Amino acid sequence: xxxxxxxxxxxxxxxxxxxxxxxxxxxxxxxxxxxxxxxxxxxxxxxxxxxxxxxxxxxxxxxxxxxxxxxxxxxxxxxxxxxxxxxxxxxxxxxxxxxxxxxxxxxxxxxxxxxxxxxxxxxxxxxxxxxxxxxxxxxxxxxxxxxxxxxxxxxxxxxxxxxxxxxxxxxxxxxxxxxxxxxxxxxxxxxxxxxxxxxxxxxxxxxxxxxxxxxxxxxxxxxxxxxxxxxxxxxxxxxxxxxxxxxxxxxxxxxxxxxxxxxxxxxxxxxxxxxxxxxxxxxxxxxxxxxxxxxxxxxxxxxxxxxxxxxxxxxxxxxxxxxxxxxxxxxxxxxxxxxx
Amino acid sequence: xxxxxxxxxxxxxxxxxxxxxxxxxxxxxxxxxxxxxxxxxxxxxxxxxxxxxxxxxxxxxxxxxxxxxxxxxxxxxxxxxxxxxxxxxxxxxxxxxxxxxxxxxxxxxxxxxxxxxxxxxxxxxxxxxxxxxxxxxxxxxxxxxxxxxxxxxxxxxxxxxxxxxxxxxxxxxxxxxxxxxxxxxxxxxxxxxxxxxxxxxxxxxxxxxxxxxxxxxxxxxxxxxxxxxxxxxxxxxxxxxxxxxxxxxxxxxxxxxxxxxxxxxxxxxxxxxxxxxxxxxxxxxxxxxxxxxxxxxxxxxxxxxxxxxxxxxxxx
Numbered sequence: 001x002x003x004x005x006x007x008x009x010x011x012x013x014x015x016x017x018x019x020x021x022x023x024x025x026x027x028x029x030x031x032x033x034x035x036x037x038x039x040x041x042x043x044x045x046x047x048x049x050x051x052x053x054x055x056x057x058x059x060x061x062x063x064x065x066x067x068x069x070x071x072x073x074x075x076x077x078x079x080x081x082x083x084x085x086x087x088x089x090x091x092x093x094x095x096x097x098x099x100x101x102x103x104x105x106x107x108x109x110x111x112x113x114x115x116x117x118x119x120x121x122x123x124x125x126x127x128x129x130x131x132x133x134x135x136x137x138x139x140x141x142x143x144x145x146x147x148x149x150x151x152x153x154x155x156x157x158x159x160x161x162x163x164x165x166x167x168x169x170x171x172x173x174x175x176x177x178x179x180x181x182x183x184x185x186x187x188x189x190x191x192x193x194x195x196x197x198x199x200x201x202x203x204x205x206x207x208x209x210x211x212x213x214x215x216x217x218x219x220x221x222x223x224x225x226x227x228x229x230x231x232x233x234x235x236x237x238x239x240x241x242x243x244x245x246x247x248x249x250x251x252x253x254x255x256x257x258x259x260x261x262x263x264x265x266x267x268x269x270x271x272x273x274x275x276x277x278x279x280x281x282x283x284x285x286x287x288x289x290x291x292x293x294x295x296x297x298x299x300x301x302x303x304x305x306x307x308x309x310x311x312x313x314x315x316x317x318x319x320x321x322x323x324x325x326x327x328x329x330x331x332x333x334x335x336x337x338x339x340x
Numbered sequence: 341x342x343x344x345x346x347x348x349x350x351x352x353x354x355x356x357x358x359x360x361x362x363x364x365x366x367x368x369x370x371x372x373x374x375x376x377x378x379x380x381x382x383x384x385x386x387x388x389x390x391x392x393x394x395x396x397x398x399x400x401x402x403x404x405x406x407x408x409x410x411x412x413x414x415x416x417x418x419x420x421x422x423x424x425x426x427x428x429x430x431x432x433x434x435x436x437x438x439x440x441x442x443x444x445x446x447x448x449x450x451x452x453x454x455x456x457x458x459x460x461x462x463x464x465x466x467x468x469x470x471x472x473x474x475x476x477x478x479x480x481x482x483x484x485x486x487x488x489x490x491x492x493x494x495x496x497x498x499x500x501x502x503x504x505x506x507x508x509x510x511x512x513x514x515x516x517x518x519x520x521x522x523x524x525x526x527x528x529x530x531x532x533x534x535x536x537x538x539x540x541x542x543x544x545x546x547x548x549x550x551x552x553x554x555x556x557x558x559x560x561x562x563x564x565x566x567x568x569x570x571x572x573x574x575x576x577x578x579x580x581x582x583x584x585x586x587x588x589x590x591x592x593x594x595x596x597x598x599x600x601x602x603x604x605x606x607x608x609x610x611x612x613x614x615x616x617x618x619x620x621x622x623x624x625x626x627x628x629x630x631x632x633x634x635x636x637x638x639x640x641x642x643x644x645x646x647x648x649x650x651x652x653x654x655x656x
Contacts, residue, residue, distance in 0.1 A: 061479045061578055089474075190630060216629040221572050222579075226383045226616075230623035233379055234370040254572055258494045258503075274483055274574065 051081040053303050054104035055296070057115040058091040058141070063272050064292050068140075070338045071293025075300045083300065084109075094118040101125035104134075111135045111303035119144040127153035135306045139299040140292070141194075157312035159299040161290045163197035166320035170242065170267045170288050171205025173322055178240055178265055181209035184231050186224055186243040186252060187216040195219075198244040198269055198288075212238055217248045224251025232259055239264055246270035246287065253283045271323050271331070279328050286324040289331060293338055294318050352646060353594050353610040356639070360614065364621035371624055380613065380620050381506045386411075386564045386571075388509055388612040390583055391590035392516055393444075393560025395608045396553045398591050399520075401533040401600025402458035404554060406447060406465035407587055410561035411568065411580030413469040414439040418566065419482030419575030422489070429489035437562045443469055444558020448551030466584070473577040482575040493570025505567050512563070517605045529553055533600025589636070590615060593643040599651065614639065 055072050057065055069085050076083040084104075088096035097117045104112050105128050112129055114136055116122040122143055129136050130153050138158040148154065174181065183206060188195030203211075212235040217224035224243065228251060232238060241256075241264060243249035249268025256264050268275060271289035278284035295318050302312055323331050365372040390407050397404040414436040422432035443465055450461040495504045520526035528549045531539045540546045564583075569575045594611025596603025615636060622632045 059479075061474065063479055063481070066479045190628075213623075213626050215623055215626065218629065221574065221576070222386070222568060225572060226619070227623055229379050229383065230376075230620050233373070233376050234368070234624050250574070251572065254494070272481070274481060277483070 051110045051304070051307065053081055053083045053111045053113060053300060054100075054107075054109040055083050055085045055113045055299075056097060056100045056104065057085070057087045057139075058097065058117045059089070060087045061090070064270060064290075067335070067338065068292035068296045071296035072300065074293065074338060075297035079300060079304060081300065081304070088117070091117055094121045098122060098125045102128060105129050105132050108132075109134060110307060111137065113137045113139050113299045113303065115140045116143045117141075120147050123147050123151050123153060126155060127151050130154060135303065137299050137302050137306070139295055156306045157302055157314060157316045159295055159302060159316045159318060161295070161318050161320040162315075163194045164201040166288050166290060167198040167201025167244075167269065168205055169320065169322040170269075170286055171202035173286055173324065174202070174240055174242075174265065174267060175205050175208075181206055181240040182212050182235065182238050183209045183240040183242060184212055184228070184235070184238045184252075185214040186227065186241065186248040187214060188219050188244045188248075190216065195244050199242075202242045202267070206240070209240065217243075217251065219245050219247055221247045221251040221254075224248035225255045226251075228252040228255035229259065232256070232261060236261070241266040243268040246272040246275050249284065249287065250274050250278070253278055257283065276323070276328060276332060279323065279325055282325070286322050288320055289323050290320045291318060293335075353607050353614065353643070356593075356642075357610055357614050357617065360617055360621070364617070364624075368621065368624045371621055375501065376620070376624075378501060378503065378506070380616055381509075382503045383620065384612050384616040385505045385509045386568050387583065387586045387590060387615065388609055389512060389560050389564040389567065390587040391594075391608050391612050392512060392605070393557035394584070394587040395591045395594075395596055395603065395605065396516070396520070396529060397458070397557045398588070398596050398598060399529045399533045399600060399603060400550050400553045401536065402451060402550070402553070403588070403598070404444075404447065404462045404557045405459065405584045405588070406443065406462040406469055407557060407561040407564075408580035408583035408585075409466045409469035409473070410440050410443045410558055411565040411583060412473040412577055413443065414562040415565040415569045415575040415579055416473040416477045416482065416577055418569060420476060422486075423482050423484050423575075429486055432489075433566050436566055437559060440558040440560075440562020440565065441555050442558070444555040444561070445551060447558065448554030451554065452547035452550040470577070477575070477577040479577070483573055485570065485573055490570050490573060493567055493572070505571070508563075508567065512560075513605060513609055520605055525549065525552070530601050533602070535601075586612075586615060589640050589643075592647065593639060595643070595647070597647055597651065598644075611643070 057068065059065055060069065065087065072083050072085050086100055088100065094117045098121060101112060101114060101122065102125055112134055114122065116138065119142065126136050126148060136155045138155050140160045142158050185199060187199055213231040215227050215231065217227040224247065232255065241252050243252055243266065246268050249266055252266055265285040266283065267286045268284065269288045271287045275284055275287040279287065298316060298318050302316060305312060370376060394404050394407055417439050418432040418436040421427045421435055422429055447462050447465050450456045451458050491504065493505060496502055497504055497507065520529065528539065528544050532546055532549060536546060568579060590612035591603065591608045592598065593614055594603065594607035594609065596608060618635055618639065619632055
């Protein structure tokens with residue numbers, strides 16, 4: 001009897017731990033290997049002295065971040081600065097990111113570029129950087145400005161695209177080219193502002209369309225496959241799909257292909273290499289590219305500007321573009337340059 | 341007496357499923373069509389195959405939370421070999437199965453021989469396998485498989501709309517049902533879960549069978565991975581996150597006791613279908629995903645409560 005109880009207790013602990021882990025893992029991104037490396041030292045002798053920038057992002061697990069990393073190193077070499085590009089294992093590992101910022105402050109970097117994993121939790125770390133007179137530049141992700149101000153902290157600028165305007169590009173294209181749309185929206189994770197902006201940015205351009213479904217597929221490819229299959233089951237006449245990230249766009253395409261549906265125009269966000277292939281194959285109508293490499297380059301330039309004593313606008317906007325079959329090759333050529 | 345109870349546990353999950361289906365059919369006419377029935381079976385495949393392996397581990401009184409990560413790891417290895425290494429698909433599939441079984445066996449040895457807590461040993465594997473997948477692939481998605489390979493995931497039985505993956509799943513379930521019901525292996529597994537010490541004292545090599553249970557769990561994860569990669573045309577290091585929880589939930593909803601020694605293969609199948617039917621039905625009704633989570637949570641809770649009440653009754 002006693003043994004039984006003991007075992008039961010162990011099981012309960014096990015389940016509790018398991019569920020804690022589920023919460024820990026639930027996120028759009030994933031887990032990633034942490035690695036740090038620097039560049040810029042070799043080749044070009046530094047013009048800008050020995051400026052060292054800590055570039056801290058949320059993860060390195062998807063193409064968005066790896067392209068940003070490549071862009072950061074390319075820009076660092078060009079501008080003759082040293083960049084240390086780092087990220088926690090997964091996008092949800094906020095505490096690890098806080099530690100990275102704190103370590104960067106202690107190590108005495110000249111500037112910190114940060115893509116905050118959480119809009120509030122990073123505030124104290126930013127304040128620490130402020131107190132050490134290290135300028136902080138945000139890239140891709142914003143933080144809670146009120147909370148930052150309340151703690152007396154500040155950031156120099158936020159570098160990134162305007163999510164709403166970027167999604168608008170795809171919406172406008174759809175509105176121009178497809179009349180009588182019956183649209184299915186694949187939403188992201190509720191509460192994530194960037195993803196919500198992408199949804200409304202598209203939706204506001206196609207107000208004449210019938211919305212047959214608006215469902216989340218949690219930014220996951222397999223989930224999107226299932227959701228798309230279910231939506232098509234009820235609404236086989238869907239002719240437009242807007243997925244707010246590339247993974248969901250890809251899942252939708254697979255479901256559409258398997259079901260042999262024709263004339264469904266899929267649009268998504270991120271311009272992953274799968275997306276580019278799909279545009280070539282004709283299964284994807286368009287994808288919004290947000291040029292993470294350009295964001296990286298702009299952020300590094302902002303660091304240099306701040307170090308030179310300039311004051312920056314609160315939002316330094318970078319360009320986004322809709323990639324369709326018409327400009328696919330140009331975009332590819334541009335991205336290939338990064339790999340050289 | 342015991343037999344009657346097993347029947348009852350199977351019945352309750354099945355009953356829940358039937359009630360769910362009736363309700364959804366009334367609420368949404370698109371629900372009860374043959375095509376939707378096929379969709380549900382296709383959507384359940386990955387989780388059902390994972391749950392099949394995890395179920396055996398739970399029968400022994402253990403737990404395996406590493407399966408989601410093993411899905412990613414074996415998938416990445418296969419993708420690397422086939423897409424980047426240019427090897428034939430069959431080699432990639434074989435490698436994935438070997439990796440899956442090896443991860444499982446490693447878990448089993450740690451638990452059976454080195455007496456680690458199953459939760460902790462598989463937690464370590466969860467991290468190691470995910471880490472290995474990430475190290476191999478980084479953030480990249482490995483895409484571009486042959487049509488022959490993709491047939492596993494999206495092909496249909498000639499002349500019908502039935503995806504072949506459903507056939508694989510059903511064959512696998514039949515095989516496991518046979519093993520668990522009619523082979524010594526099955527009886528030993530239940531017996532280990534029921535009373536490990538007594539099983540050991542009766543001269544059965546408990547360590548060997550426990551290890552085998554974890555091997556099967558890893559193997560099932562690899563099979564699920566092969567189907568998933570073929571279905572989505574992509575291997576990703578982030579694949580399979582949280583799948584272990586769906587798999588464990590399927591077992592529990594299906595009437596498998598987390599204390600071990602009790603549960604059935606078909607109950608788990610029904611449990612997995614219940615989870616997918618809820619998602620499918622709520623999708624058709626265009627209900628928000630947040631509510632889907634809530635509903636699934638309630639179903640899990642009810643299932644565990646039923647388990648606990650049954651255990652109390654069994655002790656009396």
